[in-house]
Amino acid sequence: MKAIIVDDESHARSLLSNTIKEHCKGIEIIAEAENVKEAVKLINKHQIDLVFLDIEMPNENGFALFEYFETPSFETIFCTAYSEYALNAFEVSAIDYLLKPVSISKIQAAVEKAIKTRGQNQILKHINVLRENLTVNQLQKIALPLSDGLLFIKVEEILYFEADGSYTHVITNKEKYMVCKKIKEFHELLSSDSRFFRVHRSYLVNIQQIKKYSKKEGATLQFENSKIIPIAREKKNDFDEYIGKISV
Incomplete structure (x- = not known):
């Protein structure tokens, strides 16, 4: 799977890239982006299969990426430092996330799941449910x-x-x-x-x-x-x- 890493912190991108290259077979890091607009260009140019996406970024947060694609064909693994409640929202919305600082075992598990669900094009449905769960104090x-x-x-x-x-x-x-x-x-x-x-x-x-x-x-x-x-x-x-x- 061709993948990109989207994170505004260069150190975080480098650390995640090295970990993926060393421990996740079948994943090729094509490029890195420091914001959503750069990510959109890379996805369109390289027909990316998997996006490692930071949420807390300046100007546009990670969720803004999905406003540029009517039917995203790529899988997404979020990288976040969110609170416990927000992590529960990710879990019940069936969306994989990596909690910063990321662990090797969690990366491997998330990647394996992304490979299995490749091509199902269900990410928008999951994102909409996640947004519902994040915007209120109780899971919807x-x-x-x-x-x-x-x-x-x-x-x-x-x-x-x-x-x-x-x-x-x-x-x-x-x-x-x-x-x-x-x-x-x-x-x-x-x-x-x-x-x-x-x-x-x-x-x-x-x-x-x-x-x-x-x-x-x-x-x-x-x-x-x-x-x-x-x-x-x-x-x-x-x-x-x-x-x-x-x-x-």
């Missing part, structure tokens, strides 16, 4: 990996996540999806979202979707779909304290 959409691609659903519509070995059932108001991802991964992705609480090793629930909280004969939660979920004994005190903070 989450990407679910399905057998034929990714499905973006509104976070507010999720009732709960249910563990099933290496899979997770994602239950919404309308549908039920089974994804090849452990519930632990969803818990980590949504750890900064106050709407979600891990009430049981098998359940991560959206507290805004709870219909009834019963404390009789073991604590349970009931949802609009009539599903009753147990609260683990060791989680009950923490859950009561959490609910107490948000109850009117």
Whole structure:
């Protein structure tokens, strides 16, 4: 894959370029750019397959690159020093990023994914979801990996996540999806979202979707779909304290 690095700091470009050349086979760094306009010229000239894109740049940030392409044919890996919330937004939007200072293992993993998804031309859809998630204080959409691609659903519509070995059932108001991802991964992705609480090793629930909280004969939660979920004994005190903070 022909690649370029876009970063306003020459040292950062050089460090990333050397790391990619040494540790990422199949990636050829064609050129470097210090701003978006230079990057656009290089992409058009060399028919670039992969762009390593810094976000925090003067004049135009990295997202501006996509305003120059109606249907981008290149994959993108972002380089960022964003906050924890923003990184969660990247994760749930299914967009790869490298957190500065970058690690070799993360670069290799991001590159491998870019190679696998090459030619799918899905970047604009992912960018739009990411922008939605970055412009508010709560995540708006989450990407679910399905057998034929990714499905973006509104976070507010999720009732709960249910563990099933290496899979997770994602239950919404309308549908039920089974994804090849452990519930632990969803818990980590949504750890900064106050709407979600891990009430049981098998359940991560959206507290805004709870219909009834019963404390009789073991604590349970009931949802609009009539599903009753147990609260683990060791989680009950923490859950009561959490609910107490948000109850009117």
